[in-house]
Amino acid sequence: MNAKGWTSPAMASGPGNLTEDGAVDAFRRVSFTALLRRALVRSLSFAGRSSRAELAVTFIAAMTFVPLGSLALMLARVPTGSWSILALNLISMVPFPALLARRLHDHDRSGWLILPALFGFSLWLARAVVSAVEGVDARIALDRWIWPLDWLAIAANIAMIALLVLPGTREDNRFGPNPRNSG
Numbered sequence: 001m002n003a004k005g006w007t008s009p010a011m012a013s014g015p016g017n018l019t020e021d022g023a024v025d026a027f028r029r030v031s032f033t034a035l036l037r038r039a040l041v042r043s044l045s046f047a048g049r050s051s052r053a054e055l056a057v058t059f060i061a062a063m064t065f066v067p068l069g070s071l072a073l074m075l076a077r078v079p080t081g082s083w084s085i086l087a088l089n090l091i092s093m094v095p096f097p098a099l100l101a102r103r104l105h106d107h108d109r110s111g112w113l114i115l116p117a118l119f120g121f122s123l124w125l126a127r128a129v130v131s132a133v134e135g136v137d138a139r140i141a142l143d144r145w146i147w148p149l150d151w152l153a154i155a156a157n158i159a160m161i162a163l164l165v166l167p168g169t170r171e172d173n174r175f176g177p178n179p180r181n182s183g
Helices: 031-043 052-074 082-092 096-106 111-134 134-167
Strands: none
Touching: 031 052, 031 096, 052 082, 052 096, 052 134, 096 111, 096 134, 111 134
């Protein structure tokens, strides 16, 4: 152990650890609402980088929006057919393409890599629209033809999830500064 109180420079920037000048590094806490606000403000911006926390907060918000929106529609006595649920799902998905691209930027990868994941989304959307317009029997007939494409979508989505949950580059990259260092 050296005189500063820490054993390696890699530990110096951790929460509560001593920095090289001997000052205590304060743990930065960012609230759920601040992360959600940041994600919504940047929901159509493909520029820059986003942290895993921003992705998690947006995901949690989207997963609570659809059931709460459905409940609100039922309480308001609006017919909650497949079109209204489809609309709620589509509204909740608005921020995700740009957010996924910014997460890829955090790995110093091109945002164009979200296209294979959007392929899986387009399969879901095609099924939802066919169900809403033609009914379940037409959806089943469609599934008989497009089921092999589901395997491609599953592989693309697994690769995308792996990239999204892994930490990005620690230093600044060509897409901007590290989002964990900037508020």
